[in-house]
Amino acid sequence: MSTAVNKASLEQQAQALHVSIGHHDYLYYVLNDPQISDAAYDKLMAELLALEQAYPELVTADSPTQRVGAKPLAAFGSVRHAVPMLSLGNAFDDTEVLAFDKRVTDTLHAAGMVGAAGQVQYQAEFKFDGLAISLRYENGSLVQAATRGDGQTGEDVTSNIRTLRSLPLKLMGDYPDVLEVRGEVLMNRADFLALNQAQQARGEKIFVNPRNAAAGSLRQLDPRITATRPLRFFAYGWGQISGELPYQQHSDVLDWLGRLGLPVSPLRRVVDGAQGLLSFYVDTGAERTQLPFEIDGVVYKVNSLAAQEVLGFVAKAPRFALAHKYPAQEETTRLMGIEVQVGRTGAITPVARLQPVFVGGVTVTNATLHNEDEIRRKDVRVGDTVIVRRAGDVIPEVVGPILDLRPEGTELYVTPTTCPECGSAVEKPEDEAISRCTGGLFCPAQRKQSLVHAAGRKALDIEGLGEKLVDQLVDSDQVKSLADLFTLSVEVLASYPRMGRKSAENLVAALDKARNPELERLLYALGIRHVGETTARDLAKHFGSIEALMAADEEALLSVNEVGPAVASSLLRFFAEPHNLEVMQALKRAGVQPQAVQQASSDGLRLAGKTLVLTGTLPNWSRDEATRHILAAGGKVSGSVSKKTAYVVAGDEAGSKLVKAQQLGVPVLDEEGLKAILL
Ligand code: IVH
Numbered sequence: 040m041s042t043a044v045n046k047a048s049l050e051q052q053a054q055a056l057h058v059s060i061g062h063h064d065y066l067y068y069v070l071n072d073p074q075i076s077d078a079a080y081d082k083l084m085a086e087l088l089a090l091e092q093a094y095p096e097l098v099t100a101d102s103p104t105q106r107v108g109a110k111p112l113a114a115f116g117s118v119r120h121a122v123p124m125l126s127l128g129n130a131f132d133d134t135e136v137l138a139f140d141k142r143v144t145d146t147l148h149a150a151g152m153v154g155a156a157g158q159v160q161y162q163a164e165f166k167f168d169g170l171a172i173s174l175r176y177e178n179g180s181l182v183q184a185a186t187r188g189d190g191q192t193g194e195d196v197t198s199n200i201r202t203l204r205s206l207p208l209k210l211m212g213d214y215p216d217v218l219e220v221r222g223e224v225l226m227n228r229a230d231f232l233a234l235n236q237a238q239q240a241r242g243e244k245i246f247v248n249p250r251n252a253a254a255g256s257l258r259q260l261d262p263r264i265t266a267t268r269p270l271r272f273f274a275y276g277w278g279q280i281s282g283e284l285p286y287q288q289h290s291d292v293l294d295w296l297g298r299l300g301l302p303v304s305p306l307r308r309v310v311d312g313a314q315g316l317l318s319f320y321v322d323t324g325a326e327r328t329q330l331p332f333e334i335d336g337v338v339y340k341v342n343s344l345a346a347q348e349v350l351g352f353v354a355k356a357p358r359f360a361l362a363h364k365y366p367a368q369e370e371t372t373r374l375m376g377i378e379v380q381v382g383r384t385g386a387i388t389p390v391a392r393l394q395p396v397f398v399g400g401v402t403v404t405n406a407t408l409h410n411e412d413e414i415r416r417k418d419v420r421v422g423d424t425v426i427v428r429r430a431g432d433v434i435p436e437v438v439g440p441i442l443d444l445r446p447e448g449t450e451l452y453v454t455p456t457t458c459p460e461c462g463s464a465v466e467k468p469e470d471e472a473i474s475r476c477t478g479g480l481f482c483p484a485q486r487k488q489s490l491v492h493a494a495g496r497k498a499l500d501i502e503g504l505g506e507k508l509v510d511q512l513v514d515s516d517q518v519k520s521l522a523d524l525f526t527l528s529v530e531v532l533a534s535y536p537r538m539g540r541k542s543a544e545n546l547v548a549a550l551d552k553a554r555n556p557e558l559e560r561l562l563y564a565l566g567i568r569h570v571g572e573t574t575a576r577d578l579a580k581h582f583g584s585i586e587a588l589m590a591a592d593e594e595a596l597l598s599v600n601e602v603g604p605a606v607a608s609s610l611l612r613f614f615a616e617p618h619n620l621e622v623m624q625a626l627k628r629a630g631v632q633p634q635a636v637q638q639a640s641s642d643g644l645r646l647a648g649k650t651l652v653l654t655g656t657l658p659n660w661s662r663d664e665a666t667r668h669i670l671a672a673g674g675k676v677s678g679s680v681s682k683k684t685a686y687v688v689a690g691d692e693a694g695s696k697l698v699k700a701q702q703l704g705v706p707v708l709d710e711e712g713l714k715a716i717l718l
Pocket of ligand 1: 125165171187304360
């Protein structure tokens with residue numbers, strides 16, 4: 040075999056592997072439809088690597104082994120765009136869209152390109168919130184990638200762009216000699232959150248939003264770092280293309296780019312006239328928060344390429360396209376102060392006081408900062424210019440500071456050591472992120488919140504007792520506890536501002552109704568930590584009366600389905616607290632009497648009245664699981680074997696308890712035997 044033939048066949052072999060790996064990358068990263076296992080893919084890659092190692096002359100720039108590997112750069116080179124990268128005119132309301140459509144229709148009508156009654160056809164797309172990139176393919180190979188820069192000249196980010204696995208290094212099918220593809224690089228929201236978590240764990244830079252993370256990841260001088268960042272790309276246009284364009288519509292060209300193996304802007308729609316544009320805007324707006332990535336608007340483009348040419352450009356933007364923006368979800372403003380709010384359980388939440396800013400369609404003056412750790416993590420300081428975010432109906436939050444704009448002399452935030460509402464000490468349990476006021480119901484803020492909670496729909500459902508009135512009742516010392524609510528008279532209530540006699544009467548009637556709540560509602564209303572609606576229901580069913588619950592010891596509490604040590608100890612603490620006992624008595628005096636509960640009886644259950652002991656490791660059930668099943672069947676679980684033990688359930692490596700059972704003649708079951716009794 041001659042050397043030339045041998046070389047040609049090796050090249051063919053390498054080429055075949057390029058194509059195969061490229062094809063599987065496309066299936067996996069673009070179509071989300073992998074057709075071989077990871078192991079099979081790795082094998083192809085290993086084969087190619089081995090081949091290239093043996094014959095280094097086979098390594099080409101578009102080999103899939105060359106995605107990562109380039110060395111860090113000292114600086115980015117600059118790239119002059121063959122066709123300038125333009126920007127888009129913006130519209131913020133329907134009127135501007137109607138005016139755009141009218142301008143376009145009039146011009147095209149004058150040019151004889153639409154009939155008298157005809158409507159212009161548009162391609163409507165997402166306006167991706169990432170960064171614009173131009174990719175240059177020559178003879179089907181990716182040779183250069185550049186940022187937009189000033190539109191004329193951008194930065195050369197080729198090595199970084201190569202690491203995006205969704206981008207083909209080699210185009211598929213019938214490609215032109217030169218093809219410049221334009222599109223947006225971005226990061227999915229979920230990937231952004233995961234990246235930030237990893238960054239935080241490593242003590243590295245936190246990004247304020249996905250766009251920032253995408254830009255920061257792409258503008259890394261070390262492509263090996265970019266390679267670890269989950270960047271995506273969507274094509275929405277093109278620059279230079281050699282030869283005749285094979286299509287006449289913008290939408291068709293994008294479809295064609297898709298067939299060449301490029302990820303193309305998804306969920307595009309071809310629409311007619313202004314109404315078509317506005318419907319797309321509304322429909323997309325409704326889906327916007329469900330999308331995996333962020334968009335800041337939609338883009339309309341006249342679909343006919345001939346019409347685009349007739350319309351031409353003004354300054355740096357085309358006349359044939361328009362960006363229709365959604366209200367910004369993020370804005371910058373000044374952080375004027377950080378105050379704390381005290382919640383029902385004493386949880387201290389720092390709240391940002393902001394210079395009012397219009398964001399997400401409303402004016403925002405306060406935003407949550409979550410907790411002290413979060414403030415530290417984001418390093419937000421009073422005086423900072425901060426990014427405020429309000430997406431959909433989510434409560435506004437401070438995303439982070441703009442460090443470049445930080446004034447001198449700002450200080451790190453520290454949580455107050457005493458509660459601003461009651462002066463009690465503030466404590467932060469070691470394993471929790473949240474600081475708490477230790478004032479309990481002595482703290483007016485906690486008292487107010489617990490009253491609002493007790494009056495809520497899932498609790499006592501006291502109609503007409505809102506936050507404002509609770510504030511007034513507590514501030515005037517009229518109401519100090521839940522029980523005091525039930526002593527309020529029409530006269531007293533009517534004496535409060537903005538409280539007519541009729542409303543006062545209605546509230547007294549509502550209070551009357553609330554005197555005989557279902558037991559589970561009263562339990563939930565008490566606001567005992569860890570006792571949510573479901574636990575309250577389980578407790579009510581199990582104990583049947585408030586007296587029985589108050590008398591229960593730890594063992595009795597733990598025997599309730601779904602009650603674990605945290606709930607049990609919280610209940611024990613609550614009912615051991617003298618102040619709470621006073622409130623319980625006062626409630627009784629005020630005539631609050633929960634309805635009797637049909638108690639779930641344990642008679643008739645398979646293990647009613649029986650005590651079991653678990654020892655060793657069961658094959659399938661953990662000890663907790665086995666315990667839950669036994670409790671649910673009306674049985675008890677004990678730690679030691681006696682003559683009264685009904686059964687010992689023994690698994691692997693059972694020890695002295697099994698011996699004791701045998702000595703005492705207590706029946707021994709394995710997991711199967713236990714299941715047979717339970718079922
Ligand atoms: S077309 C000649 N289409 O918006 C028109 N741009 O303000 C060039 N963008 O820098 C842009 N999604 O980064 C176009 N579907 C889309 C887009 C889009 C996002 C960005 C792009 C550009 C900016 C224009």
